[in-house]
Amino acid sequence: MRQADLRQIQDAFAGPLASFVDESAVRLAVLINRSGQVLAQEGFDRIDDLVGVASLAAGINASSRALASQLGQEDFEHLHHAGRLRQLFLGQFDTGGGLLILVTVFDEASSIGLVRLFFEQMVDEVRQLPVMDAPPVSVSADNFEAELESSLDRFFRDLMGG
Numbered sequence: 346m347r348q349a350d351l352r353q354i355q356d357a358f359a360g361p362l363a364s365f366v367d368e369s370a371v372r373l374a375v376l377i378n379r380s381g382q383v384l385a386q387e388g389f390d391r392i393d394d395l396v397g398v399a400s401l402a403a404g405i406n407a408s409s410r411a412l413a414s415q416l417g418q419e420d421f422e423h424l425h426h427a428g429r430l431r432q433l434f435l436g437q438f439d440t441g442g443g444l445l446i447l448v449t450v451f452d453e454a455s456s457i458g459l460v461r462l463f464f465e466q467m468v469d470e471v472r473q474l475p476v477m478d479a480p481p482v483s484v485s486a487d488n489f490e491a492e493l494e495s496s497l498d499r500f501f502r503d504l505m506g507g
Contacts, residue, residue, distance in 0.1 A: 354442075354476050358385035361470040362447075369463040371451040372431075375399055376471075379406070379444045402448040406437055423464075425457055434460045438468045441477045 358376050362385040366374050373388035375395060381403030389395040405424065413420045424435040430452060437446045447467070451460060471477065 355384055357474045357476045358471065361385075361467045361474070362387055364470070365447075365449075365463050365467040368466070369449075369451070369459050370455040371449045371460060372454075373398075374447065374449040375402070377402060377446050377448065379403065379446070384445070398448055402435055402446055405435060406446050423461070427457075432457065434464070436461075436464050436468075438471075440472055445471065 362374055362376050365371075366387040371388075375386040375389065375398055376384045377399045378384060381399045383395060383399050386395055389398070409424055410420045420437070422436070424433075426433045432451055434449050434451070434457065435446060437444055439445075447464060449460060449464075
């Protein structure tokens with residue numbers, strides 16, 4: 346994937362994700378691809394938190410798909426975990442560009458019903474983005490490090506307001 350392609354994709358996803366966060370009143374949200382590459386994020390202040398959540402979410406999604414297969418299901422549509430103070434929602438959806446995963450953390454300011462409602466609206470928005478019309482682009486092992494570095498540079502620029 347060329348750097349311009351990744352930047353264009355990240356810019357396109359920023360709007361639907363920001364709308365989702367505003368409407369659903371969640372605290373944190375990250376949109377990733379199947380391998381855990383961050384495509385858009387809202388609410389993360391520390392890069393290690395963002396990278397950790399993205400990596401773990403990709404692993405959770407892969408594990409849940411394997412578990413679904415063991416149970417004779419194609420996959421599980423959503424995962425929801427509720428704690429005393431915070432809840433986690435992980436929703437996956439297919440697009441023309443491949444499988445995407447939304448991971449979000451919310452508290453008493455929102456509810457699972459609101460999260461699911463606005464998740465479905467965000468999915469519709471993302472599927473209508475012009476960048477979703479392009480065929481999926483795979484990342485070669487040779488380019489992975491350069492793309493990761495570019496993504497981290499972009500994250501820090503956005504975090505610092507530059």
